[in-house]
Amino acid sequence: xxxxxxxxxxxxxxxxxxxxxxxxxxxxxxxDFANFAHGDTMTIGAYTALVTFGAVGGLGxxxxxxxxxxxxxxxxxxxxxxxxxxxxxxxxYEPLDIDSIGLLITSIGIAFIYRALIQIGFGSDFTRFxxxxxxxxxxxxxxxxxxxxxxxxxVASAVVLVVGLHVLLQYTDxxxxxxxxxxxxxxxxxxxxxxxxxxxxxxxxxxxxxxxGGVFLGLFNQLSPRMxxxxxxxxxxxxxxxxxxxxxxxxxxxxxIGMITQLTPFFSNVVEALPIGPGWxxxxxxNLITIEYANAIAFVIMVVVLLVRPNxxxxxxxx
Amino acid sequence: MSDGMTDDTTGAADGPHGGTDxxxxxxxxxxxxxxxxxxxxxxxxxxxxxxxxxxxxxxAGKSTVLKTAFGMLTPWTGTVAYHGRDIGGMAPEEIVRxxxxxxxxxxxxxxxxxxxxNLRMGGVARDGGLEEVIETLYDRFPIIERKxxxxxxxxxxxxxxxxxxARALVMEPDVLLIDEPSAGLAPNTADDVFEDVKAVxxxxxxxxxxxxxxxxxxxxxxxxxxxxxxxxxxxGTPEELLNDEEVSQLYLGG
Numbered sequence: 001x002x003x004x005x006x007x008x009x010x011x012x013x014x015x016x017x018x019x020x021x022x023x024x025x026x027x028x029x030x031x032d033f034a035n036f037a038h039g040d041t042m043t044i045g046a047y048t049a050l051v052t053f054g055a056v057g058g059l060g061x062x063x064x065x066x067x068x069x070x071x072x073x074x075x076x077x078x079x080x081x082x083x084x085x086x087x088x089x090x091x092x093y094e095p096l097d098i099d100s101i102g103l104l105i106t107s108i109g110i111a112f113i114y115r116a117l118i119q120i121g122f123g124s125d126f127t128r129f130x131x132x133x134x135x136x137x138x139x140x141x142x143x144x145x146x147x148x149x150x151x152x153x154x155v156a157s158a159v160v161l162v163v164g165l166h167v168l169l170q171y172t173d174x175x176x177x178x179x180x181x182x183x184x185x186x187x188x189x190x191x192x193x194x195x196x197x198x199x200x201x202x203x204x205x206x207x208x209x210x211x212x213g214g215v216f217l218g219l220f221n222q223l224s225p226r227m228x229x230x231x232x233x234x235x236x237x238x239x240x241x242x243x244x245x246x247x248x249x250x251x252x253x254x255x256x257i258g259m260i261t262q263l264t265p266f267f268s269n270v271v272e273a274l275p276i277g278p279g280w281x282x283x284x285x286x287n288l289i290t291i292e293y294a295n296a297i298a299f300v301i302m303v304v305v306l307l308v309r310p311n312x313x314x315x316x317x318x319x
Numbered sequence: 320m321s322d323g324m325t326d327d328t329t330g331a332a333d334g335p336h337g338g339t340d341x342x343x344x345x346x347x348x349x350x351x352x353x354x355x356x357x358x359x360x361x362x363x364x365x366x367x368x369x370x371x372x373x374x375x376x377x378x379a380g381k382s383t384v385l386k387t388a389f390g391m392l393t394p395w396t397g398t399v400a401y402h403g404r405d406i407g408g409m410a411p412e413e414i415v416r417x418x419x420x421x422x423x424x425x426x427x428x429x430x431x432x433x434x435x436x437n438l439r440m441g442g443v444a445r446d447g448g449l450e451e452v453i454e455t456l457y458d459r460f461p462i463i464e465r466k467x468x469x470x471x472x473x474x475x476x477x478x479x480x481x482x483x484x485a486r487a488l489v490m491e492p493d494v495l496l497i498d499e500p501s502a503g504l505a506p507n508t509a510d511d512v513f514e515d516v517k518a519v520x521x522x523x524x525x526x527x528x529x530x531x532x533x534x535x536x537x538x539x540x541x542x543x544x545x546x547x548x549x550x551x552x553x554x555g556t557p558e559e560l561l562n563d564e565e566v567s568q569l570y571l572g573g
Contacts, residue, residue, distance in 0.1 A: 173443070176432070180440045183429045190389070190423065191486065192415035192444035 002144025006266040007259070012151045014258025015158035016220060018251050019213030020231060021238040022165060023206030025250035028239070029182035030202040032100050036107040037088070038210055039232030040114035041081050043225060045211025046218040047118050049077035053129060064156070065134045065149035074157075074215050081211025082204045084114075089203050094196075111229060119225040126222040154216045161212060162251060165205065169247065174201055182245060234261070234295055241302045243312025252313050257298045264294040340403060342367050342525050343388060343419070343494050348397035348407075350387040357383040359549035360397070363527070365494060370516070370526045372536040374560075375546035375570055381529040382424065384546070385496045388527070389421045390414045401494070416444045420487035424498035424529075427483035430472035434463050437471050437482055441489035449489070456485045459518065477508035484519060495519060497528040501535065513539050537561060545570050 024038045035041075050073070058067035088110055093103055134148040169175035177198045181188045189195055214228055221227070234257055242253025268289040276282040289297065306312065341364040351357040357380045365371050373381040386392045388399055393408035400406065401417055411421070429437050438456065442449045457464035460481050466474065471482060480500060487495055500516055501509035509532065517539050520526050530536025537543045537557035545553040545566055553566050560566050 173439075176436055176439060177443065179432060180429050180436075183431045184426055186391075187423065187426060187429060188440070189411045190391075190415070190421050191440045192412050192490065193440065194412050 001146065001265070003263075003266050005144040005146055006263045008140075008145045008147045008151070010259035010262035012147065012154050012220060013262050014255045015155045016213050016217050017231070017235060017238050017258040018254035019158055019161065019209045019216065020235040021242070021250040021254035022162070022247055023208075023210040023213075024235055025239045025242070025245065025247050026178070026202050026206040029245035029247070030178055031089075031199050032185070033093070033107070034100070034104045034236075036104060036232065037111040037114060038107075038206075039228035039230070039235065040111045040118075041085055041207050041210040041228065042214030042217060042231065043118055043223075043228035044084055044114060045077040045081040045214035046223050046227060047122060048080040048211070049073035049215040050122075050127065050129060050218065050223060052076040053131075064153035066131060066153050070129065070131060074212065077215045078208040078211040081214065082208040085203045085207030085210075086200055089200065111232075115225050115229060122225065124225055126224045128222050129219055131219070150219055154220060157212065157216065161209060165209070165247070168205075174198070178202060234298065237299055237302045241305055241312055243314035246312070246314035249312055249314025256313075257302070260298045260301055261294040264289060264297055265291055267297070339366050341365055341400075342402060343527065344398075344400050345384065345388060345394075346398050346400070348384075348387060348399065349395040350383060350392050350397075351395070352383075352392070356395070357549050358387060358394075361546070361550050362397075363544055363551065365525050365527045367493075368520070368523065368525055369542065370520050370528065370540045372540040372543045372557075373527070373529045373546055374531075374533045374536060374543060375552075379546040380549040381546050382498050383549070385421065385498055385527065385529060389419060389496055412444070415490055415492075418490070418493040419496065420490055420492035420494070420524075421496045422483045422487050422498060422500070424502050428471040428474070428479050428486065431470060433470055434467045434474075434482060437486050438489055441486035444490060452489055452491065456488060460485055460515070475508075476504050477511055480504065480508075480512050481515060484515060488519065488522070488524070492524060494525050494527065497526060499529050499531055501530065501532050509535065534561070 020038065020042055023041075024035060027033055027035050027038070049070075053070055053073035056069045056072050059069040059072065061068050063071070092110065093106065096102065096106060098106070131150070134150055136146040136148055137152075140147060169179060177188070177193050178201070180191070180193060181195055181198055185195065217227055217231065235254070238253035238257040239250045240253070241257060242249030242251065268286065268291075271282070271285045271289050276285065344362075344364040346362050348358050348361045349356060350361075361380065361384060363371070363373070363384055373384060375381055383392065387394055390406070390409045390411045390413070398405050398407055401419060406414060406417060409417075429440060432440065435453075438453045439449065442452065445452070457467065462478055463474070463482050463485060466478070471479065474482060484497075497516065500512045504512060513535055516526060516528065528536065528540070537560060540557055543555065543557055543560045544551050545560060547570065552570070553560060553563065555563070
């Protein structure tokens with residue numbers, strides 16, 4: 001594969017990470033809550049779509065190699081992820097009425113519960129959406145880019161969702177209230193913003209985007225009860241890299257982390273090609289910079305960036 | 320003279336001042352943070368159109384009076400009445416809708432939002448007429464009108480304070496609670512801010528204000544209260560308080 005090919009893969013994977021990291025960042029900045037159940041919310045979205053798609057079938061036509069029924073399943077997956085998150089907030093987090101560390105620890109338990117329920121229902125094996133596997137788009141293969149129409153669908157959908165969120169945040173009353181709450185929650189209440197309501201909408205949006213990310217992750221790879229939780233650390237890395245609490249930072253961080261992990265094989269090719277001084281160093285780097293260590297490399301880069309910019313890419317943490 | 324003033328405060332909610340009913344009153348309020356009591360049988364009243372200044376040493380509970388009046392703290396005992404109706408313990412976002420505004424001492428603007436957006440946030444509870452009221456406020460405070468599309472964090476300290484007032488005024492409140500308007504400002508800027516407080520008062524808004532700068536704070540006020548250890552020690556006109564020997568020796572730094 002060429003560098004273009006790796007970047008194309010990076011773009012697809014980034015789209016998924018960005019959808020996850022936006023929700024994590026929104027909930028962190030507005031509800032003051034590092035939600036460890038966020039990854040498993042993605043899993044819920046994916047499995048809901050699996051069930052829905054199985055029930056509704058293809059529904060005739062197709063767009064970008066995906067049957068109409070798959071898009072119905074996507075919307076239902078988004079909706080159910082949002083409903084589950086709102087129900088959890090209303091039934092568990094809100095009545096608990098504890099500080100943000102208490103919420104964090106509670107959410108780890110919630111993550112296990114979500115995952116266990118999915119495992120009870122579907123078993124722990126990998127599974128796939130029942131859509132036809134596609135061959136890479138012919139015209140791009142000569143450039144070393146091997147992406148399918150499904151990959152294009154993932155990127156396009158993520159772009160639509162991200163642009164939609166941007167419009168919501170910047171140009172709607174709800175978006176301004178969300179930014180005001182992220183900026184200064186006390187002043188938001190003093191101004192008359194009904195913060196509980198805005199918080200619920202934040203859960204809806206954050207979990208909905210996570211659900212979408214989960215569906216796309218299932219389409220990109222496979223589905224398993226651990227799929228979301230396995231991605232959670234990478235998503236946290238993206239959010240922290242972007243500047244925790246900043247939605248736009250989370251987008252940038254998600255993009256970078258997704259790219260870096262997918263470009264790792266390319267980096268390893270580069271290392272092999274370089275005439276690196278002592279042989280032991282070359283061997284060490286060649287062994288470390290491999291796809292097995294892709295996540296670790298992403299974290300190393302996160303740490304390096306934070307050493308230079310301690311508050312992350314987007315700085316102070318304002319939305 | 321000081322004895323008489325102390326006695327007077329116990330009847331704060333009864334409206335002894337020429338028969339006018341207070342727009343806002345705290346009567347026999349105990350209040351505090353968690354387990355820590357700050358206010359102890361505290362009674363303060365604000366009549367329509369007045370500026371009333373709360374002064375006293377650090378930790379006397381001046382800001383706590385405002386926070387309790389605004390629902391950020393729930394009174395443990397006693398009542399907070401607005402136009403005679405008990406609002407004690409009502410949430411701040413609901414009290415705003417009743418007609419009381421609050422300007423915190425610090426962090427009183429949304430730094431990452433534009434001036435325009437700050438004012439819009441001030442009006443989220445309005446039923447309508449938001450654009451008109453914002454334009455009126457821009458006319459009154461041209462200093463922020465010029466920067467309406469700039470982020471609030473780019474404003475100077477004095478401009479920020481003006482924006483903080485304006486944000487609270489979008490609701491056209493009957494009562495404005497202001498916590499230390501001159502805190503952290505250069506003397507010239509502080510003078511401007513006191514002028515603005517008076518201008519706000521001229522818009523038929525009664526003001527209950529906490530101020531460290533006793534002379535200037537009382538200078539623009541109709542009445543003042545001296546708080547110490549969570550309770551009102553003295554009440555009177557600015558002249559009475561500033562000229563009272565006991566008050567100035569004990570609380571106003573000589």
